[in-house]
Amino acid sequence: MSKNKTGKYFKYAIGETLLVVIGILIALQINTWNQQRLSKKMENNYINRLIEDLAADTSMIAGQIMRSKVRFEYGVVLDSLIRIQSRSEIPAIEVIDAAQSIGRLWLPQYNANTYNDLINTGNFSIISDPEIADRIRGHYTSLPYSWNDIFDQRMEELRRIMVELIPLKFHIAVLAPESMPNIPKLKTVLSDEESITIVENIMAYPKIDFYVKNVTRAHIFHIDLMEEVKEATTELINDLKKYLPN
Numbered sequence: 001m002s003k004n005k006t007g008k009y010f011k012y013a014i015g016e017t018l019l020v021v022i023g024i025l026i027a028l029q030i031n032t033w034n035q036q037r038l039s040k041k042m043e044n045n046y047i048n049r050l051i052e053d054l055a056a057d058t059s060m061i062a063g064q065i066m067r068s069k070v071r072f073e074y075g076v077v078l079d080s081l082i083r084i085q086s087r088s089e090i091p092a093i094e095v096i097d098a099a100q101s102i103g104r105l106w107l108p109q110y111n112a113n114t115y116n117d118l119i120n121t122g123n124f125s126i127i128s129d130p131e132i133a134d135r136i137r138g139h140y141t142s143l144p145y146s147w148n149d150i151f152d153q154r155m156e157e158l159r160r161i162m163v164e165l166i167p168l169k170f171h172i173a174v175l176a177p178e179s180m181p182n183i184p185k186l187k188t189v190l191s192d193e194e195s196i197t198i199v200e201n202i203m204a205y206p207k208i209d210f211y212v213k214n215v216t217r218a219h220i221f222h223i224d225l226m227e228e229v230k231e232a233t234t235e236l237i238n239d240l241k242k243y244l245p246n
Contacts, residue, residue, distance in 0.1 A: 049114040053114050072216060075098075075213075081095060083209065096202070100166055103162055110143050148225075167190070169190075
């Protein structure tokens with residue numbers, strides 16, 4: 001009788017232990033599933049934020065391209081006027097506006113907030129697909145910051161010349177925000193005589209043809225570079241959208 005009771009107790013203890021172990025395993029599995037669910041939710045949130053940042057970049061880059069195309073056209077016109085030493089039918093003040101405009105380049109301000117958040121918080125490992133992770137890292141680490149600085153440096157000499165030759169009141173009329181009081185209209189800033197004299201001085205400036213060509217070429221390179229970045233950004237957006245669950 002005693003042996004039978006001991007056997008029953010032993011079997012009961014084993015059963016209880018198995019139930020506890022099974023309960024623990026189930027709890028661990030549920031916890032794992034929950035962690036995976038939360039990780040996937042966090043990953044999807046980051047992916048959506050990256051898509052928003054990249055979409056904002058495409059709009060910014062499109063504006064960059066548009067502005068450089070306008071300045072490229074200004075450069076072509078100004079180069080032609082310098083070569084033939086004539087203003088043709090273009091009003092002198094428009095020639096001045098073109099001359100001071102082509103030396104300006106708005107450097108792109110990429111929106112890397114989400115990417116920086118992923119890196120700085122150590123959450124980049126939340127991107128579970130290695131290929132997608134490599135695509136994201138490769139995109140943000142290859143953005144052409146230095147090239148745009150080089151373009152800006154190439155334009156510095158022409159900007160200096162235009163500041164030297166064109167009166168401050170003209171630059172104020174062009175560059176000042178509307179919020180500033182008493183900013184004159186561009187066409188009223190200079191008299192016809194002043195405008196013609198300034199254009200003549202621009203055309204006679206030593207090596208002005210070189211500086212205009214150099215900056216005009218820089219805009220071509222800038223347009224090409226920004227179009228490449230825009231294409232790469234759009235491709236990454238599409239890949240990230242495909243990666244998200246339907």
